[in-house]
Amino acid sequence: MSAKRTLHEGWTVTGDPGAPLAVTAIPAAVPGEVVSDLLAAGLVGDPYTDRAEQELAWVGRHDWTYRTSFDFEGGDWDGVDLAFDGLDTVARVSLNGAVVGETANMHRRYRFDARTAIREGANELEVAFTAPYTYAEAQRERLGDRPNAYPEPGNFIRKAACNFGWDWGPNLAGVGIWRPVRLETWRTARLAEVVPHVSIEVADGAVKGVVEFAVDLQRAGDADLELVCTAGDQTTTVRVPAGTGAARARVEVPNPRAWWPHNRGAQFLYDAAVSLRSGGEELDSWSHRIGFRKVELDTEPDEDGRPYQLKINGRPVWVKGVNWIPDEALFGRIDPARIERRLRQAVAAGIDYLRVWGGGVYESEDFYRLCDELGLMVGQDFLFACAAYPEEEPFWSEAEAEARDNLARLAPHPSLVTWTGNNENIWGWHDWDWQEPLGDLTWGAGYYHDLLPKLVSEVDGTRPYWPGSPYSGARELHPNEQAHGSVHIWDVWNREDYAHYRDWRPRFVAEFGYQAPPTWATVRRMTTDEPLRAETPNMLWHQKAADGQAKLQRGLDAHLPPVRDFDDWLYFTQVNQARAVRLGIEHFRSLQPYCTGSVVWQLNDCWPVTSWAAIDGEERLKPLWYALKDAYADRIATFQPEGDGVKLVLVNDSDKPWGSVVGFWKCTPQGRINGRALLTIGVAARDTAELVLTGEVAPKPGEFLVTGREDFPRATWFTKEDKDMDWPTAEFTAETRPVPGGVEVKVTAETVLRDLCLFPDRLDPAATVDKALLTLIPGEEAVFTVTSEAIAASAALTAALTSKPVLRAIND
Structure with missing residues (x-):
């Protein structure tokens, strides 16, 4: 043994x-x-x-x-x-x-x-x-x-x-x-590698799960060997004759329970094992959990271009995704508990897909195991990003060995659904002035178009491959052509205001995002600047994006009132980030089934920094996380522009029809209701419906629309930007009461309260809150639950929950 x-x-x-x-x-x-x-x-x-x-x-x-x-x-x-x-x-x-x-x-x-x-x-x-x-x-x-x-x-x-x-x-x-x-020791022979190829087969109405075990052996002699291969409660034994270094075994599981993303079904997992034996003695063993599911990527051209449609077990999936980077810059600090916290935060936000970005790493076994268990799909980039890569030796051989190793290592995981050749390198060759300095030098095309697809087919064979992110599906097409395949949208943020997301009509968005600084407690970790200002030296050091502060300011100038101090700047930039990404997601969801998914840049940070993340480098939730939770809800209502007017789009990404009455109000900035509408709706499962607003229900300049307190996230539409709206100064009452583990804060609006947020980390760095970004009209209430033993134990801290800078609204 x-x-x-x-x-x-x-x-x-x-x-x-x-x-x-x-x-x-x-x-x-x-x-x-x-x-x-x-x-x-x-x-x-x-x-x-x-x-x-x-x-x-x-x-x-x-x-x-x-x-x-x-x-x-x-x-x-x-x-x-x-x-x-x-x-x-x-x-x-x-x-x-x-x-x-x-x-x-x-x-x-x-x-x-x-x-x-x-x-x-x-x-x-x-x-x-x-x-x-x-x-x-x-x-x-x-x-x-x-x-x-x-x-x-x-x-x-x-x-x-x-x-x-x-x-x-x-x-x-x-x-x-x-x-x-x-240090590993062995006798006679060992299992050098086990790759389970897991699939579902349907024949004559019968469904069976199939595991084809591809086994490589390392031998010290020519003894006859035996492989006992198990999946679930089914076992197959294969004889491996003397001198043979590889074997295959097929195990069939009748009527398997399928693995699904968490918002589509259950995550059934089966035990799989291989035992290497000689003369009845076990020499070596391998075990893993697997899941039976079928993955397809439909990229066949249609009348509009080329889709990028992910299908799980034959059913199309509208991807609610985020990009994933290494969760710490110092990788040794990343333990399974940290990974689990991050992935559970993703699930809680309605996210069902993580793209593991090509400038990081192939993640740990703990990461993929938890994705299997939590029902998170994973799209894995091969590790080439934002650069031209040499194809000469030793790099070609290293790339091949690396790909073979990780294709084999990750094969058992049902959560892993796609492989992608690189991040932005094909796009870079087209648009980033690479061609002249490269001349005849290699730059990576041989990896993305030849080596990697061959290896995915040869070693894996159960998952689709796509040459790049972005990529349009054919070399003759521009790689970031929005009618074809996957796109990255970076004119917004880099040059354009976030309202320009609506100018795009993409098939699948693999990257888009907007920046904001981290939470208050994290800012205080990353800089000792006093007094704090957006442009102090250490704040700027933790802003790595080119002209990042200027781009943040451009967004503030376009939408929000002038900032008065650092507290305003921090809150306003975080709200702007959340609004930008929510606007983008809701626009892309309103385009389904033409558009088939959005993957936000990015879920997480690796250190304290101003960035595109929804969860900052100290593991705290930024307002963007709450916006993701709303925008990725299974059922949403969203107001979208239609010509010079507005339409209401209802998106039902659930397996049940959505029949209900949806109401919305038309309000003045002072909160006076100028009109009401009640709509009886019927939206089929995994479908959308829309209604153009005309006549009395259409908003006039200066008015805004807001849906009622429904069982889906509140939708709003504003005819003017906040900086131009005649908002009254925020007025409200706020009450606190102790609850187990923390404090409940009830806010009752006396005026409109725009994007109401509560930031308890200002009082206790470990504190959390259950909601954010609430827009209320007069008479409405919101109840925040703050989890913090420290705040609950202090009358002064509890009292501080009800005023600035902890409790904020745009019009305060």
Whole structure:
């Protein structure tokens, strides 16, 4: 029987002598990375505060050596291997002074034969890392420079591109043993790789789940072997003759329960296992949970262009998505509990799809396992982003090995539904002035159009592949053509106001978004500036987007009254972000079935920063998260422009028909009701209906529309921007009462209250609130539930919940 032992204890890390800071054998966390080790040792400051990131720029330009020792009892083993699930990035692995392997790819697993180097008793293990900048710049010099959206050499090393900084992330390009390491021993043979190809077959009215196990073996001899393969309660045994290094086994499960996204059905999972045996003795084993579901991507041209329609188990899905980046810049801090918190926040917002973006990593087993269990679909990019990538060696072979490894590793997960070749690189070649500087140099096309689709078909075979994001489906088409395939919308934010989302008529939106600073408590973590202002030095350092503050101000000028202080700026920019994205989502949903999904940039942050995220780097919910929850609700009503008028669109993304009475009011800025409408509606399951508003129900200039307190998120329509509306100064009463774990705040409107929000993190950084962005008319009530033991225990803090800057409305 094989044996596996983790080697995570007793590590130290030492810097090279030329580094500006002398680092000798400080404790090192494994899994982890060197910046966290330096921080834990008290040698550097918190890289997330002020400009401390700058002070760590040297780390990625120096070599580092990790060392540990372990005891080995010996034994009659045919194989003794060192298995590394992730080394970041260019490393030489030595055991007792003998080199057993070298690496140059963060994104793949490695296994090194240690039989000749290991000894009984004490053993010394060393992993010596070459500085990532040293390696990448040497490759760039050798192969010739290529365009990159950022002035960094991240496209010349197989390392997470965002490690070198992004327009939302820091440059902390260090090194480390970032995923688990083990010592594995085995006799006779071992399971080198198991890839379950899971599908659903229908024949003669009978449904069966099928698992085709593709098994690769490593042998030490020519013994006959046996594979016992199980899925659910069904088992198949396959004989593997002497000398054979691979085998396939088919297991059929009658009438399986299907896996569905969380808003479509249940997430039934089955146990799958493979046991490798010889002479009745188990030599090695593999186990995983799988789910039976069928994934299709309909991209066949139609009369309008080319759709991008995801189907699960034969049913079209309107994708309610977000983009996902690594949840921490220091990857060693990301544990399963953190991932689970983030994914549960996604589900709570109605999100059903995560696009794992190509500038990050192939996520951990915990990530995909939780997506399986929670019913979150995952679209996985191969890891190429915003740059031209060389196809020469060693990069071609590394790209192939990396893709094969991750296709095999992630194959069991039903949540993984698509593979995409890259992020924005095909678009970059077309539009970002790459072609002249590239000349005849390779830039990655061979990966996206040839290598990767071949490997997806060969290794996986159960999931669709798309060459890029964005991509229109044919090389002769512009890759970001809105009538074809997937698009990214970045004229909004970069150049245009967010109302211009309505100028787009896309088939599928894989990226769009709008910026805002993080929550108050997170701002106070990221900067010590006093007094706080939007343009203070450390606020600007944590704004990585080009002209980001100017773009935020442009949005404020277009929609909102002038800001009076930092509190206004923080609140107004966060509201503007939420409004922008909600407007975009509701517009795209109103276009279904022509448009088939929206994937917002982005769900999460990796550190405290002004960014496009809905959940900031300290795990706090920005107002955008609440807007996503409303915009991605199964049933929504949304007012949309129609010529010079307005229409009401009803979207029913549920399996049941929507029959109801929907009412809305036409109001003056002072909250006087000038008209009412009650509509009897009937919207079929997974369908939309619309009504153009004419006559008395159509709003006049200066009026606004608001739906009643229905069982769907309130819809509003304003004939003027807030800066031009004749809003009265907000008046209300507010009462508090204790509830288990916190405080309830009841607000009763005496005037219109526009985008009412409560920010309890100003009083307790750990506090949360259940709702935000409420527009009330006079006489209406809203009840906020604040979760915070600290606030509940303090009369002063409780009282502070009912006034500025904690309780805010646009017209306050």
